[in-house]
Amino acid sequence: MPLAFAPLRHPAFRLLWWANLAANIGLWVQNTGAGWMMTGLDPSPFMVSMVQAASMLPVFLLALPAGAAADIIDRRHYLIGAQGWVLTVATMLALLTWAGWLGPWGLLFFTFCIGMGNALNFPAWAATTPELVPREDLVQAIALNGIGFNLSRAVGPAIGGFVIGLAGTEAAFALNAFCFLVLLLSLLFWKREKPDNPLPPEHFLGAMRAGLRFVAASPAMRATILRANVFFFFTAAVWGLLPLVVRQRLGLGPEAYGMMLGVMGIGAVGTGFALPYLRARLPTRGGMVLAFSLVSSVALALLGVSVHWLPAAVALLLFGAGWLAAASTLQAAAQFATPAWVRARAIGIYQLCFFGAMTLGAVLWGWAGTHFGVAPALLLAGAIGAVCAVAVRGWGLDTPPAREAPAVAMPRPEAPAAELAPLLAGDTGRVLEFVRYTVRPEDRPAFLLAMREVRSVRLRSGALAWRLLEDVARPERWVEFWAVESWTEHLREVGRLDAVDQAVLARAAAFQAGEGPPEAARYLTVQS
Structure with a gap:
């Protein structure tokens, strides 16, 4: 089996990877439908960018409690409950859209609710991956998760665009609900081995405090969070403004919007397959993040000056490559910096920070697009993003090699009376x-x-x-x-x-x- 696909030899990882791929396809169909529907309900740059903000804000609000819950509750039961929530909300969104009862603020509300389900999912999924594969396959398993996410980005938006063109946005929302049903059924078939822990479960608030203390005292996690915030804040400009680039600057329809997102996904998938070889040439995680942060900044600037679909497609191809390489490297750095007992909480805090940066970035660049124009906003995001990526390069993401412990007598307290x-x-x-x-x-x-x-x-x-x-x-x-x-x-x-x-x-x-x-x-x- 090629190195890029090695983690798929593990049955549990393979089952959940394919199911998660289906759910991510549905999620991109949903995002495509929501973004396009908003351009018809209220085409202002601010409201269009608010669709992206509404999908990301719940992660900012719920990532820490979701991570604490995922560390306390049986992770399989927790994930089943989260998927059930998304399935219910997605079904209601499809029905209300079909009935014609949904306005711009209603769309934002249901987008926010689906985002709540995703916020509950993200820390648990990230913490589950090390349970499914051995340590030597972990980095590529994370990359494969990124490949799956971006493969769904390549396929999902294109499917979403054609479904919207053929049957309307309500059909796109219904397809999303079906895809999450597939994931829910796969979780029911997953047989998870419960970890052996003789101690009682942690209290919810205490677990959150322990997660915060861990991250605050971990230099590796602090560096990863800083680098992630810088990267995701500026790249959020693409997610917030792309529907307007396609509709207003390029003068194209929903099918083209889906295809443009698909091109972005193709760039990400190709880069994901090449990651084992890229890591050999950029052996440090910090160097990988810096290089592909600069690639993403160039893509932002190129998208900002594009008035034809071809250079815009090239920009999105580059952006997808930069996004996958930087995001998966940052995710791997966060995984390696956290032990199992606190992993979901620490990953939740990491996601809280970078999704907060993305939410703030989507709102800010939407505001900039409204006041200065879409093209200047993208050019500004690309230029400042490149400068900031270089400025934070000194915050290393690589764990230093363990130093040998001296052979000494350790302090041992007396046994309790x-x-x-x-x-x-x-x-x-x-x-x-x-x-x-x-x-x-x-x-x-x-x-x-x-x-x-x-x-x-x-x-x-x-x-x-x-x-x-x-x-x-x-x-x-x-x-x-x-x-x-x-x-x-x-x-x-x-x-x-x-x-x-x-x-x-x-x-x-x-x-x-x-x-x-x-x-x-x-x-x-x-x-x-």
């Missing part, structure tokens, strides 16, 4: 954890550098707060302490430490002077 066992089995108050170090004065600068990494490890794994204190009477004595929400959260914290985290803690423990490891202790908050 038997008389406290019933208390610890319940929902306790906060737990305060201590580690006491004795560090030689000449090691102080290196110890402080090591403790910066320790701080990030503690916060990523669930600490509410972290402090490092130095004894004013004996400067060689240090105390590290941090707080977690409960004893159960403390037990989760221990299970969240991966090999890289353990290596960071071992390097800190290696500064301990004298015999024995640093002293560790845990204290439970007592209600007075």
